Amino acid sequence: MQAAAGAALAPVLARAQRAGAPKPNILYIMSDDHASHAISAYGSRVNLTPNIDRIANEGMRMDNCFATNSICTPSRGAVLTGQYSHKNGVYTLNDTLDPKKTTVAHLLRDAGYQTGIVGKWHLQSDPQGFDYWNILPGQGAYHDPVFLTREGRKQHSGYCTDIIGDFSLDFLKNRDKAKPFFLMSHHKAPHRPWQPSPKYQTWLQNQDIPEPDNLYEDLSQRGGASQRATLRVGEDFNETDLKVPKPEGLSQHDMRKWAYQVYMKDYLRCIRSVDDNVGRLLDYLDAEGIKDNTIVVYTSDQGFFLGDHGWFDKRFMYEETMRMPFLVRYPKHIQPRSTSSGIVLNVDFAPTFLEYAGQKTPDWMQGRSFAPVLAGHTPADWRQSMYYRYWMHLGGGHTVTAHYGVRTHTHKLIYYYGQGLGKKGSVDQPTPPEWEMFDLVKDPREMRNVYADPAYAATRESLRKELYRLKDDYQDTE
Ligand code: CA
Numbered sequence: 001m002q003a004a005a006g007a008a009l010a011p012v013l014a015r016a017q018r019a020g021a022p023k024p025n026i027l028y029i030m031s032d033d034h035a036s037h038a039i040s041a042y043g044s045r046v047n048l049t050p051n052i053d054r055i056a057n058e059g060m061r062m063d064n065c066f067a068t069n070s071i072c073t074p075s076r077g078a079v080l081t082g083q084y085s086h087k088n089g090v091y092t093l094n095d096t097l098d099p100k101k102t103t104v105a106h107l108l109r110d111a112g113y114q115t116g117i118v119g120k121w122h123l124q125s126d127p128q129g130f131d132y133w134n135i136l137p138g139q140g141a142y143h144d145p146v147f148l149t150r151e152g153r154k155q156h157s158g159y160c161t162d163i164i165g166d167f168s169l170d171f172l173k174n175r176d177k178a179k180p181f182f183l184m185s186h187h188k189a190p191h192r193p194w195q196p197s198p199k200y201q202t203w204l205q206n207q208d209i210p211e212p213d214n215l216y217e218d219l220s221q222r223g224g225a226s227q228r229a230t231l232r233v234g235e236d237f238n239e240t241d242l243k244v245p246k247p248e249g250l251s252q253h254d255m256r257k258w259a260y261q262v263y264m265k266d267y268l269r270c271i272r273s274v275d276d277n278v279g280r281l282l283d284y285l286d287a288e289g290i291k292d293n294t295i296v297v298y299t300s301d302q303g304f305f306l307g308d309h310g311w312f313d314k315r316f317m318y319e320e321t322m323r324m325p326f327l328v329r330y331p332k333h334i335q336p337r338s339t340s341s342g343i344v345l346n347v348d349f350a351p352t353f354l355e356y357a358g359q360k361t362p363d364w365m366q367g368r369s370f371a372p373v374l375a376g377h378t379p380a381d382w383r384q385s386m387y388y389r390y391w392m393h394l395g396g397g398h399t400v401t402a403h404y405g406v407r408t409h410t411h412k413l414i415y416y417y418g419q420g421l422g423k424k425g426s427v428d429q430p431t432p433p434e435w436e437m438f439d440l441v442k443d444p445r446e447m448r449n450v451y452a453d454p455a456y457a458a459t460r461e462s463l464r465k466e467l468y469r470l471k472d473d474y475q476d477t478e
Contacts, residue, residue: 023112023180023357024330025294027281028349030079031187031274032072032120033314034300036325038190038271045210046306047268051279052327055298059329060338060374066407067302067346069390070314070321072191073122075301075346080104080123082350082365084389086476090123091391092425097123102362104350105129105182111357114179116171119164119186126150134167136160140188142195142270159197161189161270165277172284182353185281189270192313193240196269203272209264214445215307216253222309223434223449225401225416228394231311234259236398260307267306295330295356297349308445315400317388317407317414318446330356334374341409342373343386366474384408387470393420394427401431404476406467412438412446413463421478437463 036042039049041056067075069085077083077090080103085091089098097103105115106129117127121135126148134149145160146153147167156163168185175181196203215233219226230236234255239245242262250258278298285291303321305311314321324346328334333356347367354361355369372379385408393402402421405414416434420426437451437460450456471477 022293024332025180025290026108026113026182026353026356027185027285027294027296028183028353029185029187029278029281029296029298031189031271031298031300032191033302033304034190034271034274034325035304035306035320036300036323037306037320038268038304039325039327041327042325046264047271049271049275051275051282052298052325054279054282055296055327055329056337058331058336059296059327059334060340062326062328062344063339063341064343064409065299065324065326065345066322066343066386066388067324068386068388070302070317070388071390071392071396072120072301074391075324076121076123078346079301079349082347082361082367084347084366084387084474084476085391086389086474086478087364087366091423093392093396094425096125099125099128101128103129104353105184107350107354107359107362108182108357111354111359112179113182113357114176115182117184117186118167118171119184120188120191121186132171135186136188139191142188142193145188159273161187161197161273161277164188165280168277168281169284172281172288180357187274187277189274190267194263194266194270195243196266197273200269200272203269204265209261209268211257211260212307214309214447215256215260217309217447219310223416223436224432225316225403225434225436226309228399228401228431229311229316230397230399231305231313231315232256233263233307233310233312236312237263256310263312264306292331295328295353298327299324299349301346313398315390315392315396315398317390317403317405317412319440319444322388322407328374330374333371335376338376340373340376340378342370342378343383343407343409344370344373345386385466385470387467387474387476389476391421391423392425393423394429394431395420395423395425399427401434402426404467404471406463406470407440408463408466410439410441411459411463412436412440413451413460413467415467 041053077088081088109115115130116132127133303323308320351361351367351369355371389404401416403416414436418431418433435451438446
C-alpha cells in the first residue's frame, strides 16, 4: 500500500531532507471523543475552539480523515501500529496491545527521536518504545487523577486536562535538545462522563446550544442495528452522565430536549479546557523558537454523535463518529489555511510521521504516508475508498451491532454481519444480517437507506465488489 509514497515525495519535503536539515519534532495532540463538528475550524455550530483553530489557520484541515474502528482502544492501537485491528490484535475495548509489538514510537526512537507519551493510553500493557511515559490507568479520572510511570502510581491534585498540559510542557522543557522529539499528548477529555473543570462549571449555563436537525429522528424508520443501539440522548443517560436526577413526567421529546442541553454543555466545557491546553503547547513552541521545525497535529481517537440521529457515543460507521478531526501544522511543508478532501486513515499516521523522520514505512504497516497530501501534492494513485470494521458486537453497554463497510467520496455501504466472532468485548448473541447504503452526496446526514432502491443497483454492486476487494487486500479474512 505504501509503495508509491517515496516516489511521490513532495518537492518541499525532499528539499528539506536533502539539505541535511534537522529532523522535525512531532507534537501529536489527541483527545478522546472530540467530534470535528465541535471544532470551529470545521464549522462547528455549537462552540469556538480558538487555539485548535490556530493549527488549521497555520496549516491544513483534513476533511476526510477516518477511524478504521471507531472506538477508543482500537483506534489507539491503529495509530501506534499502522495496522487494522485484525492485524494488531486490538479489536475491542477489552484487548491489550501486545507489549512485544513494534510501534511508531520504537521506530522514531531508533531514528534518533526522544519519545514521550502523556495522558490517556488505554491499551492495558505498559507503553513500549517511549523514553518517558506518564499515563492514566484505564479511562483515568477527571479530578485529582492517578497517573502511572515506571516508578509506579501517583495521585495528582487538580483537573486532568490541565495536568496533562503540565506534564506535556514538562517533557518539552526537560527534553534532550540534541534530539528531535516525538510527544504524544493524549487528553482523556471530552470522554464520558464529561466532567468539566471547576473554572468552566457554570460557563454556558444561560445559553441554549443549537440542536442538530435530526435530534428527534424516528428510529423506527431505520434498520434493526439502529433500533437496537442504546445511544439515545435522554433514555440512555445515567445520573453520572447528567450529574442531576432526570426530571419526572417528561415526554420522550422533552426528555431529549432537556438532556441534550445538559450533555452538550458539559461536553463543550470539557473541550474548552482541551483547547486552552492546546494553546499552552503552541505558545511554548513559539516562545522556544521551534515552531518552524515542529509538526503539530490535533486529532481525536474518533468522532462522536452530538445528538445526531438522537444519539451520543460512537462505534457506528456513520459520518459523525468515523470521522476524526485532523489539523496539522508544519510551516516548512504545509500551506497555511489549506484543506484536503483526500481520504486518510488512522493507520496512515505512523507511516506519515516516519516519512517526515526520513524513515521507510515497514512492510507490515497497512497505512500509507500522506505527507505528499499535506504538501498539496496528492499522488494520482491515492485511495478513493476506505475499509472500516467495528468488532464489538452488542458489547460495552451500548448494543451496537458489529459491522464492516466501505466508504468512497460519494457513497457508503455497511454490512451488519450479525455475530460477535468470539471477540472478548462482544456478546455472543446472533442478530439478523442487514445491509445499509447511503448516498453521501444527496443525503450527507445518512437518513435514507438506499440499499434496496433499484435506482442504486449498479452502484450497490460496485460498492460490494470494492468492499470485498479491500477486505482481501487488508487480509481481513475472518
Ligand atoms: Ca474515544
